[in-house]
Amino acid sequence: MVKLALLGATGSIGTSTLAVLREQSAHFTLSLVSAHTDWQSLLRIAEEFKVKTLVLTGITYPRQQEELRRQLPRHRILYGGDGLLEALREGDYDVALNAVSGSAGLQASFAIAQRGKRLALANKESLVMAGHLLIPLIKETGAKLIPVDSEHSALFQCIGDRPESEIRKVHITASGGAFRDLPLDRFADITPQQALKHPNWNMGAKVTLDSATMFNKALEVMEAHWLFGLPYAKIGALLHPQSVVHSLVEFVDGSFLAQLSAPDMKLPILCALSHPRRLPSQLVQTDLTRLGDLTFGALDPRRYPLFYLGLEVAREGGLLPTALNAANEAALQLFLSGRIAFTDIHRLCAEALEDFANIPSPSLEEIISANRAVFEAVTSRHN
Numbered sequence: 001m002v003k004l005a006l007l008g009a010t011g012s013i014g015t016s017t018l019a020v021l022r023e024q025s026a027h028f029t030l031s032l033v034s035a036h037t038d039w040q041s042l043l044r045i046a047e048e049f050k051v052k053t054l055v056l057t058g059i060t061y062p063r064q065q066e067e068l069r070r071q072l073p074r075h076r077i078l079y080g081g082d083g084l085l086e087a088l089r090e091g092d093y094d095v096a097l098n099a100v101s102g103s104a105g106l107q108a109s110f111a112i113a114q115r116g117k118r119l120a121l122a123n124k125e126s127l128v129m130a131g132h133l134l135i136p137l138i139k140e141t142g143a144k145l146i147p148v149d150s151e152h153s154a155l156f157q158c159i160g161d162r163p164e165s166e167i168r169k170v171h172i173t174a175s176g177g178a179f180r181d182l183p184l185d186r187f188a189d190i191t192p193q194q195a196l197k198h199p200n201w202n203m204g205a206k207v208t209l210d211s212a213t214m215f216n217k218a219l220e221v222m223e224a225h226w227l228f229g230l231p232y233a234k235i236g237a238l239l240h241p242q243s244v245v246h247s248l249v250e251f252v253d254g255s256f257l258a259q260l261s262a263p264d265m266k267l268p269i270l271c272a273l274s275h276p277r278r279l280p281s282q283l284v285q286t287d288l289t290r291l292g293d294l295t296f297g298a299l300d301p302r303r304y305p306l307f308y309l310g311l312e313v314a315r316e317g318g319l320l321p322t323a324l325n326a327a328n329e330a331a332l333q334l335f336l337s338g339r340i341a342f343t344d345i346h347r348l349c350a351e352a353l354e355d356f357a358n359i360p361s362p363s364l365e366e367i368i369s370a371n372r373a374v375f376e377a378v379t380s381r382h383n
């Protein structure tokens with residue numbers, strides 16, 4: 001029986017993971033779950049899966065904490081970001097799936113890697129912000145890193161044990177997000193409600209918005225760079241509106257390998273949890289005869305300027321990816337609360353980088369502090 005710690009259990013990836021666990025209950029048990037503020041859902045999860053340790057990172061009022069302790073006297077409940085790190089440092093688990101959204105997931109990845117555990121990583125921001133520290137730490141402690149992001153799961157499955165020298169290029173596919181067909185002159189009027197609707201995937205708010213701006217694909221290029229040790233010249237992105245081919249590897253001899261399946265995160269989650277085995281599952285069914293045409297195209301720089309800004313920042317490296325990601329997180333909140341237009345997201349991000357002093361190889365403390373500083377600067381300038 002594999003013991004799983006599930007961070008972000010109440011979110012979109014968390015919910016898909018629970019569906020996988022229901023089907024695969026002969027192989028996995030849940031020993032630790034976390035959420036930010038949604039304590040009702042977390043309690044339901046804890047009861048259904050008989051989880052002993054719960055973490056609520058966003059419940060900070062002592063009276064509410066006391067009330068929850070009264071409701072669950074036999075459970076261990078920890079609070080705050082520090083509570084999550086404590087649970088990860090001391091808890092009993094074999095694999096941790098980090099599905100916290102955004103930069104808030106960074107330190108948890110380090111706590112898991114420090115324990116030498118298997119890290120099933122959905123939180124791409126951990127690698128974007130600190131890949132240069134996380135990858136060496138994983139090597140040092142003997143931890144294992146398995147991607148959950150669908151594109152990276154596809155690449156992971158296709159690359160297998162092949163060395164970088166045999167790879168000509170990897171092609172990360174992109175659905176195009178909510179506005180892939182919207183005329184460019186209507187971008188300024190996009191509402192949060194429209195941006196929160198993804199054509200193919202049902203995901204959390206942040207990654208759905210990042211798909212609409214295509215910033216998500218820039219994050220994924222950086223994620224691939226660290227996961228597979230590939231230079232940026234060997235990582236490309238392709239528009240693929242059907243989201244059936246999850247990514248492709250082009251080898252030096254001109255041959256391509258791709259991974260295909262219906263767009264459903266349960267499959268990459270199962271792959272990450274069961275690796276290196278494959279377990280029988282009925283959760284995701286793909287009928288090739290009903291898929292229709294599969295098409296591929298280039299990403300239009302006018303439609304997706306944030307993707308191209310992200311690529312520039314990726315090549316610069318250092319603290320810049322953290323700064324851009326923080327500016328984007330702040331801009332998304334401003335957009336969702338109606339303070340800025342959709343087209344301002346890119347503008348605010350570009351402005352935040354203008355006078356930013358980069359550091360080539362920042363420490364974790366420098367990353368955490370720059371993340372906070374840029375987020376606050378962008379937020380306060382527009383409040």
Ligand code: NDP
Pocket residue numbers: 007008009010011012013014034035036037038039057098099100101102104105122123124125148149150201202203204205206207265
């Ligand atoms: P959701 O927004 O649906 O869920 C986020 C989860 O994290 C919730 O459990 C939430 O708790 C918790 N959370 C929110 N804020 C914090 C915080 N500050 N500290 C700790 N926990 C927090 O996100 P997704 O499931 O969509 O995405 C999770 C991660 O996976 C992201 O990094 C995303 O990029 C990545 N990913 C997601 C995909 C998808 O299909 N959804 C696909 C590929 C990658 P609460 O419910 O209490 O707020």
Ligand code: MG
Pocket residue numbers: 149150151220
């Ligand atoms: Mg993805």
